[in-house]
Amino acid sequence: MFVKPIILLVTSFFLAFTMQISFSADQEHEIKLTFLGTGAPRPSAKRYGPSILVEAGEYKILVDAGPGMRERIFEAGGFELLTDIHHVLITHLHYDHTIELPNLWLTGWLFGRKTNMKVYGPEGTTELMNHFEDAYDWDLRYRYMTNVHKEGSDLITTDVDPGVFFNENGLKITAFNVAHLPINIETEELLGLEGATYGYRIDYKGRSVVFSGDTRSLPGSEIIDISKGVDVLVHETQIPYPGATKEALLANVSMSVHSTPAQVAHVFNQARPRMGIYSHIIPPETTREKLLGMTDYDGIMEVAEDLMTLMIGEEITIGEAKNEGNVIFLEADAVDD
Numbered sequence: 104m105f106v107k108p109i110i111l112l113v114t115s116f117f118l119a120f121t122m123q124i125s126f127s128a129d130q131e132h133e134i135k136l137t138f139l140g141t142g143a144p145r146p147s148a149k150r151y152g153p154s155i156l157v158e159a160g161e162y163k164i165l166v167d168a169g170p171g172m173r174e175r176i177f178e179a180g181g182f183e184l185l186t187d188i189h190h191v192l193i194t195h196l197h198y199d200h201t202i203e204l205p206n207l208w209l210t211g212w213l214f215g216r217k218t219n220m221k222v223y224g225p226e227g228t229t230e231l232m233n234h235f236e237d238a239y240d241w242d243l244r245y246r247y248m249t250n251v252h253k254e255g256s257d258l259i260t261t262d263v264d265p266g267v268f269f270n271e272n273g274l275k276i277t278a279f280n281v282a283h284l285p286i287n288i289e290t291e292e293l294l295g296l297e298g299a300t301y302g303y304r305i306d307y308k309g310r311s312v313v314f315s316g317d318t319r320s321l322p323g324s325e326i327i328d329i330s331k332g333v334d335v336l337v338h339e340t341q342i343p344y345p346g347a348t349k350e351a352l353l354a355n356v357s358m359s360v361h362s363t364p365a366q367v368a369h370v371f372n373q374a375r376p377r378m379g380i381y382s383h384i385i386p387p388e389t390t391r392e393k394l395l396g397m398t399d400y401d402g403i404m405e406v407a408e409d410l411m412t413l414m415i416g417e418e419i420t421i422g423e424a425k426n427e428g429n430v431i432f433l434e435a436d437a438v439d440d
C-alpha cells in the first residue's frame with residue numbers, strides 16, 4: 104500500500120495534463136466517449152443514471168439509457184445530437200439502464216430524426232421495446248394526425264447472443280456475459296431469473312473500449328480476457344454504505360451483483376487497459392479520491408464525471424462536453440406540410 108501516494112500523484116498529474124491538451128487533440132481520436140450519466144438508481148444531481156455516448160466515424164451509439172440522459176445529451180450537443188443517435192446498446196433490463204430510452208426515441212424523432220432507432224440488448228429487450236411502443240401508441244397517433252413526420256418513429260430491436268453481432272464500416276461490437284443476475288448470497292447460486300446481462304466491447308480503426316455493464320467481476324470473469332490490452336475499460340463499482348440505516352440496508356443488498364474497488368483492481372491488473380475508468384458509481388456521492396485510494400492498481404485510471412469526454416487515439420485525452428450554442432431548433436422539415 105505504500106505506493107498509493109505515488110499512484111495518486113501520477114493520476115492527478117495525468118488528469119491536469121490531459122485537461123489542458125484535450126481540445127487541441129480533437130481531430131486525432133478514433134473513438135470519443137461522452138459520459139452522460141455516471142451514477143446508478145439512487146437519484147443524484149451530480150451523477151445521472153448510467154449512459155455513455157460512443158462516437159466512432161459516422162456512428163453515434165448510446166450504451167444504456169439511464170435517467171437524465173436526454174437532458175445530458177442536450178447539454179452536450181443540443182438538438183443536433185438528440186436527433187443524430189441511431190443505435191442504442193442495452194446492457195440489461197434494469198430500469199436505471201432503460202427508462203430514458205422512450206424519451207430519447209420520441210424526442211429525437213419529434214425533433215427531426217427520420218431514421219428508425221435501432222436497439223440491441225439481451226433476451227427480453229425486444230419485449231420491453233414493444234411495451235414502450237404500445238405505451239406511447241396514443242402519443243404517436245396523435246402526432247401523425249397533426250402532421251408530424253412518420254419516418255423514424257419505429258424502434259427496431261434485436262435480442263442478441265454473446266459474440267460479435269454488429270460489424271459494418273469498420274465498427275465491430277461484441278456482447279459478452281457478465282455476472283449480474285440475482286444470486287443466493289449464502290450459496291452464491293443463481294436464483295433462476297431468466298435472461299442475461301451483458302458487457303460490450305467496441306472496436307473501431309484499431310481502437311477499443313470495453314463497457315463492463317453491471318457486474319460482480321471475479322477472477323476468471325470473461326471481462327478479463329475480452330479486455331486484455333484494450334484502450335479504455337469502463338468498469339462499474341460499488342462500495343458498502345456504512346452503518347445499518349435503512350438506506351445502507353437497501354444499498355448493500357446489491358453488493359452481491361456489483362464489483363468492489365478491490366475486485367475491479369483485479370480486473371485492471373489482469374487486463375492492463377491503457378486507461379481504466381470508473382463509471383456507474385454506487386453510492387453516487389463517493390469521491391474520486393476515495394475510489395482511487397481503494398483501488399490497488401498502478402496503471403492509469405480515472406473516475407468519470409457526468410459530461411466528461413475521452414478522446415481515444417494515439418493519446419487518450421480527458422475533456423468536458425461543451426455545447427457550442429446549439430440549442431436552437433433548426434429542423435424546419437420536422438412537420439410535414
Ligand SMILES: [Zn+2]
Nearest residue numbers: 143197199317
Ligand atoms: Zn445499474
